[in-house]
Amino acid sequence: MFPPQIGQFNDLVFSEEHEAGILLDGGEEFGSILLPKRYVPESINKGDNIKVFLYLDSEDRLIATTEIPKAVAGEFAYLEVIDSTRAGSFLDWGLPKDLLLPFGEQPRRSRVGDYLVVFIYLDEVSGRLVASSKLKKFVSKDIPSHLRTGNKVSILTVERTDIGIRAIVNGNCWGFLKGMDAANLADSGQRLECYVNRIREDGLLDLSLEPPGYSRIASAADQLLNSLRLTDEKFLGVHDKSSPESIKEATGMSKKVFKQAVGKLYKEGKIRIETKGISLT
Structure with missing residues (x-):
């Protein structure tokens, strides 16, 4: 059994009864650890495992609780x-x-x-x-080697600066949200997911609320929607199986961008994909 960790959740064994609750086996390092009565489940028996958080109480005694703190050590x-x-x-x-x-x-x-x-x-x-x-002191100046442009990351906003909102990325490095991406966010304390837009040489990440290339796809989707609306039948005779030349002639787009735009509009319920092409819903 690994030694229990203070400031973390631990799976410990119910070893014996105590007038103030039950005692959990903390191993050689900690001995018996009290779980007060108010946290003891009704259905627990000696020898059962229970998940608890360990910390020091107001008298600096190691104690267990089943309450969930807002964060643990290392966060x-x-x-x-x-x-x-x-x-x-x-x-x-x-x-x-x-x-x-x-x-x-x-x-x-x-x-x-x-x-x-x-x-x-x-x-x-x-x-x-x-x-x-x-x-x-706790945020690395180095970007983890596994991060790549386009990766989805979790951030916690820290402060608004002259260049945007500074945020902690994945709990270990710094990143910035700029421009419109930063406009409607809380200066600090907001958790959200975003994307790595650029990995900078100074050890910082430029972040975006949308995946890289999203604005291009959104623009292409708008263009395709307008093209459909301008046709009498609200229909274009090209689809993802059409040749690149046919798609280029009908829409002015490459086949790759056309497929991305179609996918976006289809997910939004704005078009139907038919045997011979696409049409407005």
């Missing part, structure tokens, strides 16, 4: 500052004990009510889970 999250003390700010991350954001891990002092993008990690000195809003 970025968008959290609200709900308190501030001499030790730092405290964030709501969905568990009874709030998450500490030390002042030393803040590039600028936060206030109660602020929402921040932070990285959650296990502090090796104290053994506690803490947060940091000094994101550059």
Whole structure:
């Protein structure tokens, strides 16, 4: 059995009863770990496995919970500052004990009510889970070698800058959304999927809300729709099996672009694909 990980979900074995709940087997490193009564399922028996999250409670005791935090160690999250003390700010991350954001891990002092993008990690000195809003320490300057133009990625927006919205890509590198792609997005804290538009030499990614080439396909689809509307029968006698020459003559498009435009219009329910061609619905 692998040692349990603080700040992560772990599958642990119910080893014995306890007046405050049940004890889980934490192995040689942690021994018995308490799962308080309020989190104990009714149907569990000794020897059963249960999935729990491990963290230190308000008295710095290792404890298990079946509650789900908003993020785990090693992840970025968008959290609200709900308190501030001499030790730092405290964030709501969905568990009874709030998450500490030390002042030393803040590039600028936060206030109660602020929402921040932070990285959650296990502090090796104290053994506690803490947060940091000094994101550059945790985001790589290098783009993963497997990323390619056109790849779909997950992002978390961080801030709006002069050149667009800066975002964390796949939890490990920086990217930017620019122009109209950035216009209607939240400056920070928004999660969404987008596409790699360009891999830059400076270690950043240019991102797009649409796949590369989408604007060209959309333009071709509009052109094809207009061509259909201008015909008396609302019909064009070409389809994906037609020769490139026939398609070029009828639409002015290459066969590849024509097929992409047809696919888009068909999915949108704007055309029918018939035996001898395509027509408006």
